[in-house]
Amino acid sequence: GNSVTQMEGPVTLSEEAFLTINCTYTATGYPSLFWYVQYPGEGLQLLLKATKADDKGSNKGFEATYRKETTSFHLEKGSVQVSDSAVYFCALRTDGNKLVFGAGTILRVKS
Amino acid sequence: DAGVIQSPRHEVTEMGQEVTLRCKPISGHDYLFWYRQTMMRGLELLIYFNNNVPIDDSGMPEDRFSAKMPNASFSTLKIQPSEPRDSAVYFCASSRRQGRTGELFFGEGSRLTVL
Numbered sequence: 001g002n003s004v005t006q007m008e009g010p011v012t013l014s015e016e017a018f019l020t021i022n023c024t025y026t027a028t029g030y031p032s033l034f035w036y037v038q039y040p041g042e043g044l045q046l047l048l049k050a051t052k053a054d055d056k057g058s059n060k061g062f063e064a065t066y067r068k069e070t071t072s073f074h075l076e077k078g079s080v081q082v083s084d085s086a087v088y089f090c091a092l093r094t095d096g097n098k099l100v101f102g103a104g105t106i107l108r109v110k111s
Numbered sequence: 112d113a114g115v116i117q118s119p120r121h122e123v124t125e126m127g128q129e130v131t132l133r134c135k136p137i138s139g140h141d142y143l144f145w146y147r148q149t150m151m152r153g154l155e156l157l158i159y160f161n162n163n164v165p166i167d168d169s170g171m172p173e174d175r176f177s178a179k180m181p182n183a184s185f186s187t188l189k190i191q192p193s194e195p196r197d198s199a200v201y202f203c204a205s206s207r208r209q210g211r212t213g214e215l216f217f218g219e220g221s222r223l224t225v226l
Contacts (some may be wrong), residue, residue: 012184030138032211043115043202043217063167089154090160098167101154108167 002027004102006090013080013109021075021105023064023090031058031092033073034092034099047075047088072094087110113137115201115218123224129191132221134203135184144215145178146202147190154202159185193225 007022025031032051036044053068062077073090090109091100116135124130136143144159158168163180171178175194180186190197198224204215 028212034214034219037152041219044204044215044217045217046214049212093213095211096163097159097210098156099144099215100156103153 002031002092002094002098002100004090004092004100006088006102006105008103008105010106010108012110015082015111016079017109019075019077019084019092020078021088021107021109023073023102025071025073025090025092027071027092027094029094031094033064034093035062035064035073035075035092035093036089036101038054038089038104040086044089046074080107080109082109082111115203115205115216117201117218117221119221120219121222121224123226125191126194127192128225129160129189130193130197130223130225132188132201132203132223134186134188134204134218135206136186136217139183140203140205140207140216142206143180143186144204144206145186146204146217148200148202148220149198157188180184190223193223195225198225 003026020091034049035047037047038044048059052056056065064075089105091102093099118133143178145157147155157170158178160180178188200220202220204217206215
């Protein structure tokens, strides 16, 4: 079956540090890959997505590249801010229309 | 445009009581999803609808849970009778008819506490 594995948190960084959150997936078929972010007390919102191999999704300084050879979709940001503190979810969706989420990674950024 | 609207935002009830959670999807979206979020189990898909028809309810935990979508603009998730282990945040999400590339839009969630 389809599944997503992401690094355990919490990840604690100082402001302006480099961020990497690892995500790998297992899927039948050819999935699209997503990163969603959940700020405290809110619902999930799409951060970025990639729909085919070697695509790079980017938004708000975050980037992730769809790597089919390593079945990965790692999230990166060059310089994090306190306002980036949130829970980040890696997810995949296949033609079956289910969106399958990873467990989520808590990011805490200190000033 | 209005996003996905859920109500109530918070619900505290006693064990054995009936709970009804409500969702209004974004207009024009053909798919509606109900998710449950807990610390222990993360985000779990409970059920999803396409054009108001339930497609997959394999995630519904047991017969105490039921979901309906009487029309394109309204869905309910009902728990009867409720138990303390049902305490969680329940999210509704909707998406357009875009298959695997489509983005899900989430509501702000309904936080349920069963005492």
